[in-house]
Amino acid sequence: MNMQLKQLILEALSLPNNAISYHVRRRLAEMYPQKALLETSDFNFNITRYAKANLCKIQHNQSNYNQIISGWNGIENRIYNFTKNGHFEVISQENKLEVISMKWQEAYCQVNYHWIIADNKEIAENFFTAVCDWNSEIQDEILVFQNGYWSRDPKLFESIRSACFDTLILSGTLKQDIQDYLGRFFASQDLYEYYGVSHKCGILFTGPPGNGKSHTIKAIINEMEVPCLYVKSLKSRYDNDHYSIQQVFERARETTPCILVLEDLDSLILEESRSLLLNELDGFADNTGIVILATTNYPKRIDEAILKRPGRFDRIYKFDLPTVEERIKYITLWNEEFKSEMCVSKTDITQIAQKTKGFSYAFLKELIISSMTIWMEEREIGKMNKIIISQVDALKKQMTSLTA
Structure with missing residues (x-):
């Protein structure tokens, strides 16, 4: 049997891509006539992750060759391993199962296929359901959609945990609104349901780049404490956006309540996929519990059927360039974090704020950081204000160049 399994994987990988899964399933049925077989390529069937949470026990069947790939995580300075093609022995709730895992390339992405071998259909289906159900939950991570499939990004989740509304300066009552x-x-799902009101909403953040849209999204994710799905791109291996749009909204409906982030909405929409996106936003499908949170720097590029039709984006919030009062608040926040020898006076802050008319928050941040870098070369107490003023002129030239 073990020799047959070794040969099976070799045979399968030598076949055309569209014949591999059929060949493996047929051969396994011949090899295990008394067993139940369940075949899947579902994204949520990740037995390695499930086992790491101590929800089952797995080990490689050492009588077969298991192809284990090693990678390097430079951020954590460690090696990580994953099984590309292999044979697992599994113990789950006192049931013994086997799982054959294979990966191969199709078009622009890698396909993951698994075959569960169990004593009966019920055991196979219960195990499959348990693994997928647990993996479908978003736990201290963000699901990112790119290249036609979802991937988990705990690093992105960690990077936004420090973002909060307290350090966010927006005009007027925008932040509180x-x-x-x-x-x-x-907080009102039950109330919506009781009165028969559709519990969904669409929010669009607009305005020139660098004025707090992304920071606000991060703060929302932290404060609302609901799962977040982030769409980077709708391009897929099928060379059109239809498949991707369907995948995105199907996953969002499985994850409710959740926040679905469509950043840079104008760059996500192609003419051929426009009608499908309109349908998903406000068609017959049920988007109960989903907050669609989209951003754009260029609202004029977005079709009016998306931008102005009620029921697609119920709230549109504009993020303008900061006023002089807001620039004072922003510079003051940075000044409060400075070491004492680097600090500037309140009069200096007002002077800097007045000179930075037309600066976005992103340019103000660059102004502060570049000035800190220059100051650290000399470390002369009382000179920080002069350095910042000189950097204002340099950045104004840069802004003029970019505009041109």
Whole structure:
């Protein structure tokens, strides 16, 4: 039997891609006539992750050759391993199962296939359901959609955990309006259902780049404490966006309540996929519990059927360039974090804020950081203000160049 399994994998990988799964299933049925077989390529069937959570026990069947690939995680300075083609022995709830895993390339992405071998159909289906159900939950991570499939990104989740509304400066009551609206939405599902109101909403952040849209999204994810799905691109291995749009909204509906982030919405939409996206946003499908949170730097590029039709984006919030008062608040926040020898006076802060008319928050941040870098070369107390003023002129030239 073991020799047959070794030969099976070799045979399968020598076949055309569209014949591999059929060949493996047929051969396994011949090799295990008394067993139940369940075949899957579902994204959520990740037995390695499931086992790491101590929800089952797995080990490689050493009588077969298991192809284990090693990678390097430079951030954590460690090696990680994953099985590309292999044979697992599994113990789950006192049931013994076997899993054959294979990976191969199709078009622009890698396909993961698994075959569960169990004593009966019920055991196979229960194990499959348990693994997929657990893996479908988003736990201290963000699901990112790119290249036609979802991937888990715990690093992105960690990078946004420090973002909060306390360090966010927005014009007028914008920050409070957003917090209040989303807070009421997530707290009112039962009320919506009782009165027969559709519990879904679409929010669009617009305005020139660098004025707090991304920071606000991060703060929302932290404060609302609901799963987040982030769409980087709708391009897929099928060379059209239809498959990707369907995958994105199907996953969001499985994850409710959740926040579905469509950043840079204008760059995500192609003419051929426009009608499908409109359908998913406000068609017959049920988007109960989903907050669709989209951003754009260029609202004029977005079709009016998306931008102005009620029921698709119910709230549109504009993120403008900061006023002089807001620039004072922003520079003051940085100044409070400076070491004492680097600090500037309140009068200096006002002077800097007045000179930075037209600066976005992104340019203000660059102004502060570049000035800190220059100051650290000399470390002369009382000179920080002069350095910042000189950097204002340098950045203004850069802004003029970029505009041109």
